Structures are given as C-alpha cells and as structure tokens.
C-alpha cells in the first residue's frame with residue numbers, strides 16, 4: 186500500500202525527474218512479471234492420495250461419470266454414427282442413439298470394450314499406473330483389485346496399449362541413444378547360455394530419442410548397424426534438426442540430413458559444448474529401475490509394450506503434472522484402442 190501511494194505521489198509530482206519515473210515504471214513492470222511467472226511456473230502440483238481417490242470416486246457411478254466426461258465432455262456422441270441425438274438409459278448405464286437406434290456405453294470403441302471388469306476398478310488401475318514411476322507388477326495389481334494375476338496382467342497390457350506412443354516427429358534438438366535390456370549372460374543357467382557369448386550378448390536393444398522439452402520416443406531395434414539406426418532416426422526426427430549422439434560407429438554419416446553433435450563416452454566425456462545425451466540416459470535409468478525393481482523381466486515379445494508404459498509416464502504421466510490430468514490423458518487415449526487376449530498372446 187505504501188509503495189502504491191509512493192508511486193502515485195511520484196507520478197503526481199512534476200518536480201521529480203523523468204528518469205526516476207521510468208526507473209520506477211520498470212521496477213513495477215519487473216515485479217508484475219515476477220508475479221505472473223511465479224503463478225505460472227510455481228503452481229503446486231495437485232497430487233491425489235489413495236484416500237483422495239476413494240473419496241472422489243467412491244463407486245462405479247462416479248467412475249463412469251468421470252470417464253464419460255473426459256471422453257465426451259458435455260455432448261455425448263454416438264460412436265457408431267457420430268450423431269448428437271442421444272438419450273441416456275441410466276438403468277443400463279448407457280445410452281441409445283435416436284438416429285441409428287444402437288445402444289452404447291462409455292466402453293464402446295475403447296480399450297475397456299468387452300471387459301467384464303468394472304470401470305471403478307479400471308480407474309483405480311489407471312490411478313496406480315500413472316502414480317507408480319517404476320510401474321506396478323501384475324501380482325501387486327491383482328492384490329489391489331482383488332482379481333487373478335492373469336486378469337491383472339491382461340488389464341495392464343491394455344493400459345500399455347492405451348499409452349502407445351504417437352507417430353509425431355521430434356524436432357529442434359534431439360538426443361539419441363540406445364540401451365540394452367535383459368538378463369546378463371553370466372547369470373544364466375549353464376544350459377541357457379549362448380555358446381561363445383559375452384556378458385552383453387542376447388540383450389534386447391532399445392533405441393531412444395529425447396527432445397529439448399523432455400519428450401521421449403523409444404522402441405526396440407534388431408541391431409546397431411548404420412542402416413537400422415538411420416531408418417529409425419529418419420522416422421522419428423524431422424530433417425534439419427540438431428541431433429546429438431555418442432561415438433558409436435553406426436551414427437557416422439548423418440550430417441547430410443542433420444546437424445550432428447557428438448560426445449565421446451569412451452573418453453569419459455558426457456558434455457561437449459551443447460552436445461550431451463544425459464537427458465535420454467536419465468530415461469534409461471528409470472526404465473532400468475522399473476526392470477530391476479518392479480518387473481524383473483521384460484519378455485522380448487512384449488518389450489515394446491513396457492516401453493510404451495514408461496514413455497507415457499515420461500511424456501504425459503509424469504510427476505510435474507496433476508494426478509487427475511495424468512489420468513485424464515490416459516482416459517482420452519483409451520478411445521479407438523483395443524487389444525484382445527488372443528492377439529496379445531499370439532500376435
């Protein structure tokens with residue numbers, strides 16, 4: 186208040202030098218800008234405890250309402266013909282389209298379709314999925330939800346399908362690196378060892394990209410030969426971007442399409458001017474913590490699904506986002522996805 190009166194006095198006093206006025210003006214602007222930045226960036230992240238979750242979503246009805254709201258907001262649309270002319274059928278927990286006369290629920294056309302599991306349980310599983318940074322095992326989830334481990338495993342695989350990575354290209358400054366996932370050859374039983382192989386043999390190779398905003402894309406690759414790496418880079422990074430890799434030979438000859446910076450890890454160099462791969466390596470560290478701490482094993486067949494789980498949490502489900510917004514992101518991505526058990530096992 187005092188400062189405000191002083192400012193009024195200064196502006197009302199014609200004897201005060203213009204220079205002092207402009208200085209005060211800039212000081213005020215600086216203070217206001219500071220407040221704006223504080224409210225934008227220092228906003229406290231709203232987390233949701235298990236108690237909060239259960240209070241907010243006490244039953245099936247609350248879960249359906251939340252998922253419907255995230256899918257359609259205020260206007261329910263028929264998933265068969267996209268008509269807005271829809272009547273609710275509360276007794277059946279669903280809706281009927283006046284145009285095509287078909288019945289549907291919020292499950293229709295989503296990853297939840299054909300599932301007998303209540304949406305309240307699905308929503309709690311989604312809550313656990315986005316809040317456990319290292320993932321949640323099917324055994325643990327089966328205890329949380331009161332179902333068999335097999336059902337919990339299938340549910341988790343459908344959530345991983347939901348969190349599938351987009352095909353969006355990365356741009357600007359992108360770190361590139363690869364990680365090796367799987368049991369060490371030295372720890373295997375004698376009859377399971379690969380003849381002539383060393384410690385790093387038979388591991389799955391995962392290729393990863395991370396842009397300057399922290400967005401990560403990753404997938405398995407069969408080898409680290411130049412053509413394999415180049416194909417993945419061209420598929421994921423816009424030409425003309427700045428890319429940063431380590432000294433691996435497979436990354437040679439990429440300068441025609443990209444500005445290529447390198448760090449020499451074998452010489453213990455981790456930052457070389459702008460060049461670094463520390464960002465993508467922090468993602469590998471998290472993936473490996475999930476491997477060693479939660480899952481203990483990723484089968485080669487399903488490894489990309491586990492990678493989708495970790496990229497989802499990195500990009501849309503990380504702890505700098507309100508818990509409810511992480512669940513919302515997962516809900517929205519459930520539309521248009523499906524995964525049948527037969528496809529999961531045989532595909």
Ligand SMILES: [Zn+2]
Nearest residue numbers: 263266282285
């Ligand atoms: Zn319809």
